[in-house]
Amino acid sequence: MTQKRATPSIKRRRVGAQLRQWREAVEMPSGDVARAMGWSQPRFSRVERGYYRIGRDDVLDLCKKIGVDDPKGVEEVARVAEEPAGKGWWASYADKVSEAYLDFVELEAEAETIRIVHPKVIPGLVQSPLYVREMHSRARSNDSESLIAIRLARQEVLSRAKFHGVIPESAFHAEFESSPGLMEDQLRKLIAATKMENVTLQILPLKAHPSIGSNGAMTILTFWHPWTPVASIDNPMGGSHTYDPAQVAYLEAEFERISSAALPVDQSRDLLNEYLEGLHK
Missing domain, CATH: 3.30.870 (Endonuclease; Chain A)
Known part of the structure; x- marks a missing residue:
């Protein structure tokens, strides 16, 4: 039986890290992003640290709200976000x-x-x-x-x-x-x-x-x-x-x-x- 991970999957961590990098690039406070998404601050923090999985639609919506001007990059992150953990x-x-x-x-x-x-x-x-x-x-x-x-x-x-x-x-x-x-x-x-x-x-x-x-x-x-x-x-x-x-x-x-x-x-x-x-x- 597969053991439960003690840390988030590498895919979730990478997705969260890239979203954080884009957010910081536009100097938008995490609290403002959380409110724009209708999320609590703790939930958004967990997303950026990879502890909370979000799907393709959430990635596209979040990137639109923070003004990410990188269509190919956003599409790639959305693709990976949609993949289930443990695939491969x-x-x-x-x-x-x-x-x-x-x-x-x-x-x-x-x-x-x-x-x-x-x-x-x-x-x-x-x-x-x-x-x-x-x-x-x-x-x-x-x-x-x-x-x-x-x-x-x-x-x-x-x-x-x-x-x-x-x-x-x-x-x-x-x-x-x-x-x-x-x-x-x-x-x-x-x-x-x-x-x-x-x-x-x-x-x-x-x-x-x-x-x-x-x-x-x-x-x-x-x-x-x-x-x-x-x-x-x-x-x-x-x-x-x-x-x-x-x-x-x-x-x-x-x-x-x-x-x-x-x-x-x-x-x-x-x-x-x-x-x-x-x-x-």
Whole structure:
């Protein structure tokens, strides 16, 4: 049975946050908006914080009352507001993973672009099935099979989103005694990914200064208008994400610093092929 969420769904929070952003842009007090809608102040506050679901008609009416001049943006927010919570393939895993991780999976599935860097391992969206199983078989979890299934299902997003991943060269030096063919399988997966038009892969070389990319894994997601970018930081509890423009901008600059220190795309592809050839010598 699906467990009850302790926090509002990510869709409701995003809808509420966008409505609040539009309201603040026109400097209209929340009390005035609540009265215009015929709502109480507490109800409107809960809408903006994502605790109270509103539908398409309410979104259109509210945006008209506060004078939002963004037809496409309003239509997009109205569309998402109308969607039921828990919609998507990930809903069946709601009782198996943390809310933070489930929220990230839902955000990732909606992303237009995905940028990711990891200081130690191959990024999850381009991991081979053998690599995924190896990573999660060692994880501290009572349900590694669900985590494996989720990781592999997430990779479907590469069929439509633009992906830019920075991979540490050190990841190719890992040894997997229980699965000797794993690294060959993984390298072939990465080489195949480099041939996808929407995928950009760069290798952070071993000789790069250790301060580059050493502060942890991060993912930056951008979306269709009008949604704001989201940055996510990995941790053992499932990660955390932020919509704060200043924090996202800081992490975007950090990603650019790391990717600038990484090998260009062509050299990265050549290095992948060198490692693959080296396995057969």
